[in-house]
Amino acid sequence: MAFTRATGKHRRPSRAVRTGANIAGIATLTATGVVAGFAAPALAATDDAPRTEDTGLTQAIVIGEDTANRVGEQAEVQRSSADEASARLHAEAEARQQAAATKKVADEAARKAEAERKERERVAREEERKKLNAYVSPIDGSYVSTSYKASSGLWSSGSHTGVDFHAESGTSVHAVGAGTVVEAGWGGAYGNNVVIKHNDGTYTQYGHLSSIGVSAGQTVTPGQEIGISGATGNVTGPHLHFEARTGPSYGSDIDPVEYLRSHGVGI
Structure with a gap:
C-alpha cells in the first residue's frame, strides 16, 4: 500500500540541516561582527511543539562585543x-x-665682555704709553x-751749563720723564745729584739736592x-740745578728749556 504526502505539507528539516545552518550563521557573525536574526519560517512553522534550542547566536554576540572592546x-x-x-618630542x-637661545645670549655676553676687556687693556696701554712718553x-x-x-765766575767753564x-x-724734585737712574750720589760742585737716562737716549741731571730718593739702576716714571x-x-x-745732556757726563749739555719744551713742557 502506497503512502503519498499531501500537497503543501512540508516536513521538518532534519537536525543535521539545522545544526549546519546554525554553524554557518555563527561563522558569519564571527567574521563580520554583525549580528543578524534568524527567523526562518521553515524552522518556526513546524508541526512539532515549539522548543528552545541553543543556536549559538548569544555566544557570537558576546564574542563580537568583546573583540570590539579590546x-x-x-x-x-x-x-x-x-x-x-608627540608631546615629549615637542617639549624636547x-x-x-x-638652550640654543640661552647659549646664544651667553656667547654674545661673553663676546662683549671680552671686547670690553680688550678695549680697557688697550686704553690702559695707551695711557701707560702716554705716561711713559x-x-x-x-x-x-x-x-x-x-x-x-x-x-759768571761761579762756574768753572765761565758759563752756566744748565738752568x-x-x-x-x-x-720735591721730580724726574722729568721715564728712564733709568745712571748716577745717584755726590757729584762734586753739583753736591748731591741724580742723572737719569731717558727712553729717547737723552740724559737729565738734578743737582744740589739735600737728599736723594733713588739709586743707580732704578727705573723711574714721569713725575716720580x-x-x-x-x-x-x-x-x-x-735751588735746583737742572741740565739736559746728550751723554751722561759733564760737557754734553744742551739747552734744558728747549729740551723740556720739545717734550711738551711749558716753561
Missing part, C-alpha cells in the same frame, strides 16, 4: 601613546630651542731763576720724586 581599548592606548610621544624641541717740570709751579749759558729752578730747601731740593755743593743758596 580593539577599541588597544586603539585608545595607541592614540594615548602617540599623543604622549622647545628645550633645545631654549710724557714729560713734566722738575719742580711744580716753579720758574727759571738763572738761564742757560749765563756768564736753575727756584726752590726752597725741602721741595727722586729727591729733595737743597743747597749742597757749590751754591750761594738753595
Whole structure:
C-alpha cells in the first residue's frame, strides 16, 4: 500500500540541516561582527511543539562585543601613546630651542665682555704709553731763576751749563720723564745729584739736592720724586740745578728749556 504526502505539507528539516545552518550563521557573525536574526519560517512553522534550542547566536554576540572592546581599548592606548610621544618630542624641541637661545645670549655676553676687556687693556696701554712718553717740570709751579749759558765766575767753564729752578730747601724734585737712574750720589760742585737716562737716549741731571730718593739702576716714571731740593755743593743758596745732556757726563749739555719744551713742557 502506497503512502503519498499531501500537497503543501512540508516536513521538518532534519537536525543535521539545522545544526549546519546554525554553524554557518555563527561563522558569519564571527567574521563580520554583525549580528543578524534568524527567523526562518521553515524552522518556526513546524508541526512539532515549539522548543528552545541553543543556536549559538548569544555566544557570537558576546564574542563580537568583546573583540570590539579590546580593539577599541588597544586603539585608545595607541592614540594615548602617540599623543604622549608627540608631546615629549615637542617639549624636547622647545628645550633645545631654549638652550640654543640661552647659549646664544651667553656667547654674545661673553663676546662683549671680552671686547670690553680688550678695549680697557688697550686704553690702559695707551695711557701707560702716554705716561711713559710724557714729560713734566722738575719742580711744580716753579720758574727759571738763572738761564742757560749765563756768564759768571761761579762756574768753572765761565758759563752756566744748565738752568736753575727756584726752590726752597725741602721741595720735591721730580724726574722729568721715564728712564733709568745712571748716577745717584755726590757729584762734586753739583753736591748731591741724580742723572737719569731717558727712553729717547737723552740724559737729565738734578743737582744740589739735600737728599736723594733713588739709586743707580732704578727705573723711574714721569713725575716720580727722586729727591729733595737743597743747597749742597757749590751754591750761594738753595735751588735746583737742572741740565739736559746728550751723554751722561759733564760737557754734553744742551739747552734744558728747549729740551723740556720739545717734550711738551711749558716753561
